[in-house]
Amino acid sequence: MICPKCGNQELQVTTETISSGKDFSAGKGICGAILLGPIGILCGACGKGRKIESTTYWLCPKCGHKFKA
DSSP, X not given: XXXXXXXXXXXXXXXXXXXESOSOOHHHXXXXXXXXXXXXXXXXXXXXTOEEEEEEEEEOTTTOOEEEO
């Protein structure tokens, strides 16, 4: 692989992980407990809306250019 910006051949592979959403919701856990009892705490408070994305890039250490693999 060659850097399209400077032509360097010594590139590094890097992976970025982005997470978004909520892990734990105390409010939903309390509502779940009221509606479903003790099991409702777990069901209501789970991180159902959690989203994790990983993207792999080539990184040129010479010029700092980053592009998708």
